Amino acid sequence: MLWSSSKQLSRRVMPKAEEEMSASSNHKMVVGYALTSKKVKSFLQPKLEGLARKKGIMFVAIDRNKSLEEQGPFDVILHKLSGKEWFQILEDYKKLHPEVTVLDPPTAIQHLDNRQSMLQDVADLNLSASEGKVRIPKQLVVTTDPGAIPEAVAQAGLKLPLVVKPYVVDGTAKSHELSLAYDQLSLSKLEPPLVLQEFINHGGVLFKVYIVGDAVNVVRRFSLPDVDKRGPSGLGVIPFPRVSCAAASADDADLDPCVAELPPRILLERLARELRDRLGLQLFNIDIIREHGTQHRYYVIDINYFPGYGKMPGYEQIFTDFLLSLHRAAKISEQQLADK
Numbered sequence: 001m002l003w004s005s006s007k008q009l010s011r012r013v014m015p016k017a018e019e020e021m022s023a024s025s026n027h028k029m030v031v032g033y034a035l036t037s038k039k040v041k042s043f044l045q046p047k048l049e050g051l052a053r054k055k056g057i058m059f060v061a062i063d064r065n066k067s068l069e070e071q072g073p074f075d076v077i078l079h080k081l082s083g084k085e086w087f088q089i090l091e092d093y094k095k096l097h098p099e100v101t102v103l104d105p106p107t108a109i110q111h112l113d114n115r116q117s118m119l120q121d122v123a124d125l126n127l128s129a130s131e132g133k134v135r136i137p138k139q140l141v142v143t144t145d146p147g148a149i150p151e152a153v154a155q156a157g158l159k160l161p162l163v164v165k166p167y168v169v170d171g172t173a174k175s176h177e178l179s180l181a182y183d184q185l186s187l188s189k190l191e192p193p194l195v196l197q198e199f200i201n202h203g204g205v206l207f208k209v210y211i212v213g214d215a216v217n218v219v220r221r222f223s224l225p226d227v228d229k230r231g232p233s234g235l236g237v238i239p240f241p242r243v244s245c246a247a248a249s250a251d252d253a254d255l256d257p258c259v260a261e262l263p264p265r266i267l268l269e270r271l272a273r274e275l276r277d278r279l280g281l282q283l284f285n286i287d288i289i290r291e292h293g294t295q296h297r298y299y300v301i302d303i304n305y306f307p308g309y310g311k312m313p314g315y316e317q318i319f320t321d322f323l324l325s326l327h328r329a330a331k332i333s334e335q336q337l338a339d340k
Contacts (some may be wrong), residue, residue: 028327029058029059031323032074033062033077049318057320062079076103076326080306112169118302140195149238159198161181162199164190164196165195167195181196199224200289206223206287208221212283215321268288272304289301
């Protein structure tokens with residue numbers, strides 16, 4: 001793997017996080033989290049919380065029905081909620097408390113809200129080195145009139161079959177549903193808004209690259225099987241269950257070495273660094289495939305914000321080390337300002 005009496009009346013009422021901090025002098029960092037119940041269950045596992053406590057990190061749940069001001073102070077706010085109202089709350093709090101690290105900035109996260117903008121930075125990057133080339137598949141965004149899809153596909157020069165993906169990425173299971181369209185006739189039966197990506201045979205394996213700050217970790221996942229592009233059409237649109245989940249791990253499978261070989265570490269680290277800077281994000285993952293029959297031709301097919309880190313081996317150590325690095329950087333910055 002690639003890759004941590006009157007006195008009573010005058011007593012100040014302490015915010016929840018501060019009160020809990022005072023109860024344990026071992027804690028030196030407070031991380032407020034605003035996550036869906038599903039994300040809390042998958043991410044805040046007992047092993048993570050136990051290791052965090054040992055390292056002086058305390059996770060505090062944020063109540064969206066109360067102001068952030070009431071619930072702080074925080075060193076870091078960790079979040080994966082959607083909506084303009086929530087994003088505005090974060091923006092306002094950050095203006096009042098510039099010392100707090102918000103993971104990640106709402107304006108940066110919005111870049112990954114749809115499959116048209118999420119891959120644009122990869123396309124602009126056009127990463128090519130001795131270790132390999134990284135591109136994106138040819139794709140077409142369709143927002144209206146399904147009847148016009150066949151002609152639009154022909155004009156764009158896309159070759160069948162095509163991967164059909166929802167346009168909007170909102171963290172729901174539906175936004176990750178995939179279908180494969182095999183013929184022109186079936187295209188007009190699709191339901192926009194959607195994205196059509198040219199299918200690239202990749203040996204039925206994709207590489208899920210997790211980024212946590214500077215840390216890069218990659219795992220293999222089973223993906224859509226290769227297709228015979230010379231075969232007969234008429235198969236219509238075939239839906240696929242969600243691929244690349246933890247249950248579909250291919251790390252221990254008996255695979256062809258040419259398919260199973262991980263992308264070069266130096267290439268992944270360069271790609272992660274470039275995208276981290278361009279996207280302005282520190283918590284995301286990249287889904288990459290290698291074109292079958294080639295050694296160094298890779299395609300980024302998806303980018304996801306705050307993915308399922310609980311599925312990443314050793315995520316507890318990696319994530320707590322990352323949080324502590326943020327804390328150290330903040331303290332150094334505070335000291336530098338104080339010395340001026």
